[in-house]
Amino acid sequence: MGKSALALLVLVVGIGSIGYYWRPAKSAGEESSPSESAEKLAIARESAAGKEAGVFLKKAEDQAHFSTPEEFHVFAKSTLQKLPHMADFKKLKAEDVHETPLLIRQAGVDLGSIAAAVSEDARLAPEAFHFYEECSANGDLPGSIRALCYVHYLHWGTELKETVNAAIVPEEIKALAKKL
């Protein structure tokens, strides 16, 4: 390897691990770049249940109100199905993962809709409790998502005086949840 190539390699390696910080590009008039689209495709693993709940999805994004707990049940179910799985992250590129990937940020929005809804309407709490239980227990979901769900699971378990099953999450998730 020549000296200049070596110098380039040194620089490349040196900068690389101290945070050369890229994110997917957006071009004018486009909602998302090609690499963001790949993420969104994964996000769009929205099932038939998600489509069914479309009206509620819109409602939740706008104002997080549900007329009945049943409406919220359908919404929560579709949200659970939308959350990204560990396998979805294998499609990401290096430049997508230095900062929080869009998949996680979108999950934050989706979990935010649940949290907002239940904070405005206490009647939804029992359904939210079950949502958070399922989310916490789902080993296909990233640890950060499970940990956030576990925090809410514990909270609503206490509020509702429901029995909480701590065995549904491994110690690493509990440790992560304690960070909040």
Added chain:
Amino acid sequence: MNVKLLILSAVTSLLCFAHAPAFAFGAKTAGVVVSDDSGRFKIAGNILSTQQQFLQQDLRFLQTKKFSNPDSDLNSLMHISSTNGDLMESWLADRVQIIVGENLDVGKSLSVVQEGYGFENPGVFPTQEQPSAANGSILDWLLPKKDSVVMVMQNLGAALYMLGKEHNALLGFKVPNGDLVAISSPRTGIIQVGEGLFQNHDPDSKNLDSMSNRLFRLATFFHEAHHSDGNGQSLSFEHALCPAGHLYAGYYACDRNLNGPYTIGATVMRMFASNCSECSVKQIEELQLDSLDSFSRIIVQTMNDPTMDAEESAQMESGECQYVLAHPELKISAQSVAKICMSQDINAEQIAKISTSSTIWDEQPEGSR
């Protein structure tokens, strides 16, 4: 080839990839450097005026913010007496001095001030972990296709300090207003920002001036600023390869210490989330998840032997607990081992025998600015 040519050639070759697509609005005032309100940060004129405004507003917000819910971990990490914006801004200002735009020709801005410079800890550099071929090369990260990604932020000063030290040459960086800054420490604090920083970080908001977008930008600053710290092996707090089994396995997207950039970023974001009275419940949830994502990148245990071949890797992925336990050389994090072995009994003592706990790294910077 002499050192100067060697370095300039390398820098020019690499950094031409950092150019992002043209921005749609805002004007640049080339050569002019403006200060933020505090006068502690210099913002180069090659940053678009709209972006300069965001930076100034973000820093102003930080300077004047009083946080009612203190975070003792953050105070400890930053060595500050209380959680308030003024002290946090001082921490930032110790590590960030000049903010330049992405379209700066770094090669043309560099010069060799002194060959044969006496760096601290000569010849001592962080141990570079090698990426696994299965997960792509670091070059994929560093040399992304120009039209597919944009720069968010990088700690250019720390990278150039490392480069100078590698070549035993003190480098100089010409600021757009003509001043020459000697890169005598990773604390020189030259931060390069790009269009990505000023894109929407909140999928639920179109408003770049929203509080959650502001907090995302600031947390990014704190993360990158921490790369200005460290010496010898801890120099610039390099990221580690995330271990097998991790969500970001194979990428330089983790920290193998307890006080690295991800810890700082995660803790800052947690504190922001707990103090954001302007944020909706939904936005707080987003901030908390962002914080947890960063916390999940802190590797607390590392297996003792780093060797791993393809066969072992394949077997590891099969999730066989006994195999993993019998092969500590696989260097799987304790969390991953625990996960693989979740259905079986594995205790802390077993993990301790085959792994090393991450520690607090020395953050004292080399040199001085």
